[in-house]
Amino acid sequence: MQKPLQGIRVIELGQLIAGPFAAKMLGEFGADVIKIEPPGTGDPLRKWRLLHEGTSVWWAVSSRNKRSVTLDLREPEGQDVVRKLIAEADVLVENFRPGTLEGWGLGWKDLHALNPKLVMLRVSGYGQTGPYRDRPGFGVVGEAMGGLRHLSGEPDRTPVRVGVSIGDSLSALHGVIGVLLALRHRDQNGGEGQEIDVALYESVFNMMESLIPEFSVFGAVRQPAGSSLPGIAPSNAYRCRDGRYALIAGNGDSIYQRLMALIERPDLAADPALAHNDGRVKQVELIDAAISAWAASLDLDEVLAKLTAERIPAGKIYDAADIASDPHYKARDMLLDSQLEDGTPVTLPGIVPKLGSTPGGVSRPAPTLGQHTDEVLEQLGIDAGQRAEWRARGLI
Structure with a gap:
């Protein structure tokens, strides 16, 4: 069965959470996702949280349905390869600090001129404009600036973080929405792509319900309330x-x-x-x-x-053990049996949302580092001799 994004090619330049999460969702619904990673080390997420045989089991979730290509973007040859990929791509996902890609000649104006149909998703801490644009911004900072951290925890106690990287994940979801809207616009308006600017703090702020209207009308500053839901009872x-x-x-x-x-x-x-x-x-x-x-x-x-x-x-209140044994999770295909690189069984989260006619799925496991480098570069016309030279230099 054809998936809704089949035929869409996505180039992922992101690392860690927000950009890769967005590309993961696009891949689950049929997009061909080519993930660019630094040679030797790869995406730092490969080493985050609990590791099995040296690789994070989180990686099995974050990078399923992707192809891994190692490429040093700091080198001119690496940048040229990205341009070749972008020339044939539909979507670029990146979450570098603003200005990084521009410094490599890979900014929006450059890439739009190269490929006018390109949709470019840019995820950053504070957005591509504004006085804070150049500040480094991780998800926890976005959660704080967006208003969420202040409301988390018990009254008169140190504010606590949500137990997952919710700022990054919310930004990824907003990014996916933006990509789908931009692709729809492209289909309706002669194939013209556009830039999508997603800020971590704005993605969190968008979830803050009546926080600002209450302040603007009543001067009320909403406070943390523990496990209760203020203003709604019981x-x-x-x-x-x-x-x-x-x-x-x-x-x-x-x-x-x-x-x-x-x-x-x-x-x-x-x-x-x-x-x-x-x-x-x-x-x-x-x-x-x-x-x-x-x-x-x-x-x-x-x-x-x-x-x-x-x-x-x-x-x-469910913990991991409750989820793993829950019959409703299983009945809804939210617990998928899979394998790690060495064949070790692993259970992965299922696919969300659930489409009735064109559901998402997992067509390939998370790749090893650089697993598809030769495959993709050969498709670009880069021969074996050139690849061997680049590999010897550490460029791929």
């Missing part, structure tokens, strides 16, 4: 008898009524002041105390069974 994590936590979202008006009936608090159900969310928010401590007392009298499994029976949204 919605919190409640400790059960066995020490585990149930996440309960009883904030719809009819759901709230069912929840109060379940925990045997008809007084709170009948109070007209609590019939709607704005009234419940004013007395959220009273409501939370009632739910907490009920949850504390039961084990987590009992709490969840009772809530599910009454159609009240609730769940437990």
Whole structure:
């Protein structure tokens, strides 16, 4: 079955997380992704987190469906090879600091003149313009500047980070959206490509809901609130008898009524002041105390069974072991069996989103460093003798 991006060629110049995550998603839906890596070392992500036989198992996720070409972009010959690849490509993904590619003669103006149909996704800490453009910016900095870090954690405690590189991943998702929009525009407007400027902090800021409108109207500076959801009640994590936590979202008006009936608090159900969310928010401590007392009298499994029976949204807090054994994950093909380079079995995350007619998939495992260098360079007309010379010089 043809995938929606089949026939689209993507050149990935990114490293670590944001750019490669975006290219990974494009590859999962059929794009031919050629990943350019520095000779000898490769993408630093190959050595991040837990390693198996010297390579990160994260790599098996980040670079599936890609072809690896080693190339020293600091050398003129390496830059010329990139130009040859770009001349035949549809999309370029890069996440260098702004100005880096321009210094190599590979900036947007140069590449657009070379290939007017090219769509160029540029991911950076602060964007390609503005007073901060030249600052180095990793995901954690974007999370802080975008407003997320301030809201994470308990009141009056040190702000905590989300346990994954959420700033990078959000930027990648915005980048993929931008690529798809630009490809659509290209199809409708005579094949003209465009530059896409994605900033880490802006991708995080785009998720901040009513943060700025509340400040502009009321002067309200939203503060961290732990496990609760400020302004929406009841919605919190409640400790059960066995020490585990149930996440309960009883904030719809009819759901709230069912929840109060379940925990045997008809007084709170009948109070007209609590019939709607704005009234419940004013007395959220009273409501939370009632739910907490009920949850504390039961084990987590009992709490969840009772809530599910009454159609009240609730769940437990999953760790990796919970995910790996969960039947719903398996039924939705969100746990894919695969292998590492040496044949070691590994479970990888499934493909998201799920398209009914043209679903994504994994057509090739993550490549070894430079696995496809000869294949790709030969297709560009670079003969074996030239490749051997370059390899001897460490250029590929």
